[in-house]
Amino acid sequence: MKVKCMGTIIRRNERSWAIVIISEIKVMLNGLGLKIKSAGGESTLSVNKKSMFPDVLLYEDEAQTKILQGWELKMPDVLITDEALIADATRKAKALGLNSFVIWNFTYGKLYLQNQQGVFEEAKVWDGTSHIKSREDVSTYKDEWLPIIKDIVLTVNDFLVTGKITTSSITGTVSESIMAELIQRNKEIVAENITIEASRNTRMESRIKVWWNAFHEEYDKDENNMYSAYAKTILLNWTNRIMFANAIKKYHNCAYKINQIDFTISPENGNQIIQQIIDEGDFYNIFKKVDFNELVPEDTWIDIVDFNQFLVDNNIDKIDQSVLQELLEKTVNVSKREIRGQYATPTILADFLSRITVDDWNKDCADLCAGTGTIAKAIIKNKAKRFAMTEKAFVSTWVSDKYAYPLQIANISITDIQAINIPLNMFQRDVFSVNVGDEIKIKSPIDGREIKRIIPKFGAIISNLPFVEYNKIAKDEQEFITQIRKNIQDNTGIEFTLGKTDLYNFIPFKLYELLDTNGKLGIILSNSWLGTDIGRKFFDALQYYYDIEAVVASDNKRWFKNADVVGTLLIMQKKIISQPDIQHKVSFWLVRKDIHSIGDDEVEVLVNSIILNEMLDPKLATFKKYSYEEINNITNYGLTINTLFHDVLWMKKLVNKLVPVSKFLDVRRGERRGWNDLFYPSDTNDIEEEYIRPVLKNPARLKSYDAETDIEAFCCHRSKRELEELGHEGALTWIEKFEHINNGVGKPLPIALKKPGCYWYEMDDASRADFVTALNPDKRLFVAKFKERTFVDQRFTRMLLKSERYDSDLVHAVLNSIYGMFAIEAIGFGRGLGVLDASSARLKNMYMIDIDQISQPDAEEIIRLFDIIKNREVMDIEDELKDPARREFDNKVLQSIGAQDLYDKIKDSLLSLQHTRHCVK
Template identity: 40%
Template sequence: MVQLNYNERSWAIDVIAEIKKYLANKSVIIKNAGGENTLKKSKSTYFPDVLLFGDELGNSILQGWELKMPDTPITDPELIKNAREKADLLGVNSFLLWNVSEAVLYKIDDEGNHKIIKTWNDLNYINTREIVRERTVEWKQTLHKILDDLVDYFNRGEIRSTTIIDSVTGEGISNFILENVYLVADCLKQYSATNVDFEDEVFIWWDTVRVEYPNENDPWQPLAKNILISWMNKLLFAHILKNFREEAAIIDKIDLDTKPAEAVNIITDISSKCDFWNIFAPQLGEEHIPSSVWEKIVHYNIFLTDLKLESVGQDLIQEILQSTIYRTHRKLAGQFTTPKKLADLLVALTIKNKRGNVYDPCCGTGTIARAAFDLKVESGISYKEALQTTWASDKFSFPLQMATLALTNPKNIGEVINIFKKDISDLKAKEDIKLSNPVDGSEIIKQLPQMSSIVSNLPFVRQEVIKKLNPSIIKNINNKIKKALGKGYQLKAKSDLYAYLPFVLWDLLKDDGRLGIIISNSWLSTEWGVEFKKALRKFFHIEAIVTSGKGKWFNNADVVTNILILNKINPKADSLEGKEISFVTLTEDIINKEYNDKNLINNIARSIRTKKKDKYLNIETYSLEQIKKIDELGITWSALFSNCDWLFEITDKLLPASKIFDIARGERRGWNALFYPEPGHGIEKIYLKPVLKSSRDIKGYTATANSEAFCCTVSLQKLREMGHLGAYNWIKKFENGVNNTGQPLVEVLTNPQYSYWYSLEPKTLADFVISMNPDERLFVAKLETRSFVDQRLIRFTANVQDVDMDLVHALMNSILGLFFIEALGFGRGLGALDLNATKFKRDLKILNPYLVSKEQAERIKDKFSKLKKRGTLPLLEDLNCGIRKEFDDVVLRAFGIEKYKEQMERSLKNLYNIRKSVCQNN
């Protein structure tokens, strides 16, 4: 007799069992199947009915299946839509539909479209659900064919798997939970209307943390986000904890019959039996979740049960937590999660006294604090002592939950973890710090010691938002710098937040303590970086600066970063005579690639400390006296990652470019509609000048302006008197206009540098031009006709008459000219060179054209004419071109410095390769 209640769930459970049985004795890419927990606990699910895994433990997810009875067409739009959504949720690029009679495999292409790539219809005669069970032998045979075919697809790489990290931490799962923020926020707000005590608690919390949410006007959405993320973290960690404590297995009891308040009790029960109070502590409002959202959270819990996360190790815990939540939550404050190997390298370079106290004051998810803890343990220090001498804090409350996870280990259960909430700018040595008892959450008071080492990935916060995040830090730090250096010294207003923080941390270090920080590379080359370096060298000896020559360290951010290793000194007593600074380039991607050598990071750190070159890095070491000469030449510190010793031998051949040119940024008057008129304007030709509007319009060493600029320094009255009504009417057209914020154009465009509010001045017409953000091609273009240039270009306006400008043009495009262009900028996150017109005006040097004889000048111009005819090329291709080599040989021989050509070329290539390396792992 046919079993009438044999339904989709029953069949799906049988399918999973048969998959496991069939795979038991096979050695194929598909290792296991799951999903039965979901099927047993709900009628419908947000996750696939069947999960295929690439390993026994379920750490690699291959594919999800949706199963239906024959009375649901395989072409049902809703079925296909649901299956696609679940594939996106998992992060895989395929899904399979099977309604017994027919199975269909879909692939999702790189453009996001899904299409059928395989169909199995051997069972098309099974067209009712009533006969499915009695046709078990047939559908099992088809199942085996499906599995065999899928193995072939996976082996060929036509469909891909995903890891637990990519699935659990990807955009799909994160959005799946966090898209409900609005619903939870509304539920919390509604509940507060009926419970004034809860409302009071919420606004007390909000008064404390609202600075973290400058774009929010009330607490409800931030609180909702915290609640949802907290639930995800608790469930995730509880499942992982099952591997260490069997008491945590009660997390599986949270199913669709469990209410939020009951789930809170289950979590509290786990904490009471397994410790980890900092992780499992109740969060404000976490039980006030609408049923539709709670159902999703429960489904997430059931999904975690299927994945068997209890098998996941500590390193994977960190990666899961970092990738899913932290980046989203902390994006406003500019911080990004530190890669584990980068954290390992940072602490290995910084910590010399491994028994001393080490501290990360911007700990985020705790990756660096964990690396410090691991270094101590690997050195033979006990887990207990390592934990007692590792400290971490953060300005924000939420990341501390994850930082606690990072320092959690079964061997230190029950020990106090030195993690606390504190704004870095408010830190004081020897102050009392409130910590939590890991068992019951009770308060413990400890004194914050002076540290042997401080290690941190400092916040990447632009100067525009410093006043919002740290309103007092600018004044306090500048006062400290003035006391040490004199009244004239202070950090410039454009300094990023990280520029102030080393001076805060100076007080927290013991004498001779060490500070190791990860910061943006902008300080090496920006205007504000000049004052930062002066102040930094007064309070610290800069031991080493480490950069990457093989890709960015932070793949999810456009920022390019350095490691900076500093030794504390007394600004009034310590001398830096005889000290050196090491500029280190990692020549292999040791941060993002896997290496078999477990001691690689420590060996690299040892090489850097001892200034020993090896295959993984290059070190250039400069004395402070040499760096002083470099500063006088105007070369940025970005250039010091290459060998610049040869520069000291040719300084007498150089001339400041400002002796020949007025150098400035192109015109930025602020209202292009007025100053760059479209055709049909009717303006007299006398008031029109050529304008070069974009670097894209520069096709070679000679540039032609292809647009017109309105250039009028005549009064309206005079225009009318002269009958120049085209220009007059054009100005009147804008006279009563306003800008995008409603301000009158007459007011916002008035500037004492210009004759009238509508004026462009002829004195800013350019002779030469260069892009502010050149990429692969480095060159200076000469304008065919003197022209205005737009604000994204740097203009060179000749201010002397006694020099051959064609010769100057050639010299600026010599190998030494290109080196100076590269050496005066710094690389951005997408690999472009960032140049600054003010720095060019002050520091750009060129080969002195006054030192060249007429005969030499003619030879140089002749060779340059061939280069111009050839056209510009990407730098590395350019330097290898015979025409370029002949040109540079003639130039360098004319100045008697040809013996340095190989060094110049090597230095230029090295700087270029470092800059462009950030694109390698994009």
């Protein structure tokens, strides 16, 4: 795609006169001593579309780094009242962070100021040239309108002096507004373009699909379309490269080549120019092009050129070193925000994790799942504090990632303007392919010469491990995982179940090979491992490879603010692979303050607390310490690792009074289907009554200990032929209504709902229950009981008495006692929105008080006391525990098994668990 050269620009008149006005303003400013020091904008006057930037820019400094105001110019045939003109000028002012603008059509001029509500209002009008009607008149009457231009400049200067007009910093403008504006206004047209190209190039389509499979979770909060997401990556690739090249000009002369990207060249030429910068001065990870980035439409390329020329015009390279560093940091923030990666590590968390992991800052440290580089930057920053020479901080830090784009952001993030000539140990490689002794090649940023480095053993590795679910692991990693899985089984006897183990479960065992003797590993994980079966296997297997020192979680808000993920930290020290020492103790820390709002002094206390394993300030952090033996003994009774952040040692006194819930109950999930419109008909239907079944479906409607159905379901176990023969037209018509409907991913319902042993439209009403509890309860933890076995939906765990000889009322009461509530809380873990993940699979592992150890008189009294509670709705846990009738009931249950002295401990543990789960909202 070639951009039209300047000789064929459609807006020739507007552009020519804009250049004249800019020149005239510069002449006017000489000797006036105004706060307005310069004018510019001629380099960003685009072709063929509305420019991203105003036609004229006024500056408060001669270096043109402080933008004061933008002017929008039109010929007289465009009315000064034209709504599109005003809207466009408003958009540009907002993008530049300005609170004023001027529009001028050579007949009239208007100054607009932004009011306190953010609305731009007319502040002054100039109308001394109303006789100028045509484009020809503009040239004829130039001597008449030029004085008005001077008056506008003087008036704007007055507003500037009084503070009514404010300036905009180039750093904030570039990173916070312009990059985002460029991406948002071009994303869809780039997506459309690459969609068309991919439709006639299957290799291209496959390449983007592979990319999407690896990165789609990074876009879940923003983009659900593969091509829109890739379009955003292309745009970020261009903007980041252009911004960085402009920023480093005064440090690397080769970067001045970026000035050559103007309206006369194509995207292909642009890539060639940037390749020349790589050849002469490196920064390969930043300047590397992403696949298909040349496939941008003409209008988008004009915006990209506009952006480059704006940076050239505004002398980005002339700004102070500290301001330039700030610009780089803000650029990284914008890139992260545009991608909205679920696991982009917050700066404070990266610093905290690095400091509690590294024992010896002199040793080589690495982040081999670098993402956008926050952790690597924290490592370098902490090293630099301790070394007189900054160079040592960089040369002893190693950074890699499987994918090129995160490395682009990471390289920008890590770049220190003061140390811009120091080569970085940064390379693109899958973590599973990194081996001690491997040679990597980097380039000198000074002259582009090749430098060879050998990957060492690391004193510490710190990483935010990628969360890739088992069914989305890339094919090129399967071979590595197969071997690691075998090694784990050979060394530990523990088998990681295929089809259930996520990518992060394998990475620490690979990193073990890369650590030096007694090396440290500090990783960030989702909290899901704390409450799942595979998480328990993961924890047990790690004990053979590492001494697990600390597990850290938040007790005050989520660490990852823009994602639902709840993070945990795991700190371990490498040991010789061997049986775990059952007396080795692990500290489970809860950070009691919002990590994003604590000060430097508090961070210091927090770091020292965990390093020294001492509770220095309970308001900042508390911990519970358990030996491996204690962990095994406690978790053998249905409690998850998640409970160990709290005091649960009292469980030792209760274990002889507990039995698996499976002794009395069969535990299963409710009926799981899909496509609610089919299976839950509206009231207005003609389905025969025999195919309608009452069902309990909505957990929010279940508010009592007595369960009742809340909706009707379509349950048909007959074939369509049988329905025809029976003349059951209502059911038949209902089924046929959905036969040709596709689900959300384009599959026809008869295929999407196909299930072995039944018709695609069939829902099994045999999924019945005596008792139910919600899969994801929140503040109310309880088990409800049906009067008779009843059909329940997949949103519930259903329980059936194994024998009629068991007293169902006593079972019901005991399940809802204080220990029963604690047991439900203790089988799961908190999700990002604060609800409990208490799946039916986990509830099968729950232990309950053994009703066989309760005497008949005690059983009768327990049921009597529970009947009092059953007469009201279930309350939130905190309110439940304040109810005198509830306390009397709970004490009676505990007294019946000789454990009444444990009431307060169970209560405190339950409330503490709930608080931690809810604090992440």
